[in-house]
Amino acid sequence: MNILRKKSAANLPFSETAIELFIRLCGISSIIFVFGIFFFVFREGAGFLFNGLDLGQFLTSVEWQPTSLNNKRYGAFALIVGTFSVTILAMCIAVPFGLGAAIFVSEFCSPKLRETFKIIIELLAAIPSVVWGFIGLTLMNQLIIAVFNAPIGLTMLNGSIMLALMSVPIIVSIAEDALKAVPDSYREAAEALGATRWQVVYRVLLPAAKNGLLAAVLLGAARSIGETMAVLMATGHSVNIPSGPLSWIRTLTATIAAELGEVARGDEHYQVLFIIGILLFTITFVVNLIADLVIKGIRQDS
Amino acid sequence: MKTNSQNGSQMTPIIEVTDLRVHYGDKLALKGVSFDVYQNEILGIIGPAQSGKTTLLKVINRTLEFTPDATIEGSVKLDGEDISTISDVYGLRRRIGMVQPLPVGLPLSIYDNVAFAPRTAGIRSKSELDVIVERCLQQAALWEEVKERLNTLGTQLSGGQQQRLTIARALSHQPEILCLDEFSIAVDPVTTMRIEEVLKTLRTEMTILLVTNLVQQAKRLANRTAFFLNGDLIEIDTTDIIFSENPAEQATYDYVNGTFG
Ligand SMILES: Nc1ncnc2c1ncn2[C@@H]1O[C@H](COP(=O)(O)OP(=O)(O)OP(=O)(O)O)[C@@H](O)[C@H]1O
């Protein structure tokens, strides 16, 4: 007994330090990777960014003519608008569906149905984005033509539906975790006060789980902003300020994906694509920052 | 089982339990118990762990329905009406106030905690809610301590304050019956005494079912006391007799005097 105790007392500090070291290494390396990626992207674009690019034109002009022989223009405004509008529309579709499904799965459905649901949602999450793009290109295209009597179905709406279908599984699974994390005692207490199931949901569960639900929505949005393949295939990929859901658009990500293969390395056009990369980086950074601040604000409120 | 009711003036039964059996799956948790609860009495319910006390309370406010494999046989009547046939189960639950062993502050402000049940019942007017909130917090002896900070989170109160908040909340829908399940488990003795004083004054307005792990608490407060053991109702009688030198059952005597087991 005595020996045992001595042994473990001697061992404990070593294993503790080893684990601590490992965890610290993981943490530091992830920071290094992020900085490394940012550094690489920045280096590729920096030359032109500081010397030659008209930043005002880049951010405000809708003329994206990188390959024109006599009138080269690098105006990314339409691409920025394209990215944001397709994402916002996608969120308008995905958030009600995602949160609704999460509430249904965690609060209203039988355990058996819940298992089936979870499998389906995991399946949805596992579909590669190029397959979604393909569905957008064929099925959804024809559907939109038929329903809206539109000339072409490859539109912002099409891309948004594809993005929504891709982010719904993320939103559902994170939101469901957040709802499941609310202690059952809250549900029981509220029900003992005569609340109906639905009153329990919107008076107790939603306020209690709001941080997790917000995180679910923001991660869904981040997925949409970063998505490339599906929007490239489904949105018409045409530089345009959209006038409505049936306009075609082009996004920042799709532009990089479509053009990077055709430019000469080090070329102006090549560098502009990397500047778009920097812009995307900045956007996601700002979104994450806002998310952090919002969540912190909520914490302080409560 | 021996029943020896006196107490002539208040003999209207508000709850009539007849041959109540509760199964959790195959396990029998209440083995056919029958007793009445009279209007405006405090009925103390004592008994060791696992004896079915919490189960009994859950049957009465029909929250046992959330336990998937629980089955109920026998009947419980509230004001002469079989509760299993009441279609407005939410209305039924509002006729009964329930206080849990550990305070469950809903993640809402103090005000919203107390206004919760009135709101679910459809009361919208701010002035009406203000009156209810103040009355209930007064009744639960918490008003003076929180009146300046009604909008802070209920969960930021101390344990004892939170338990009084749950009592205020249980009173907010003006229940006919108040059920307390071992309310003093997480509360200091001074607060326990304050809550006991509160219960004494509430007795005039409602009927109280007091499940308690402190037999002395039943002795201090209850008009009658029921002793449960392993799902059986061993004895129910006036508190004086249960705590006397000769209750009907030896087990009762042993449990009350701490020589049990
Ligand atoms: N949800 C449940 N599923 C299965 N069995 C249960 C459940 N709840 C209670 N039981 C069983 O029913 C019996 C009575 O439990 P109950 O909680 O009513 O006892 P109690 O008298 O309140 O005990 P305590 O003093 O510990 O609170 C116990 O044997 C318990 O194991």
Ligand SMILES: [Mg+2]
């Ligand atoms: Mg109990």
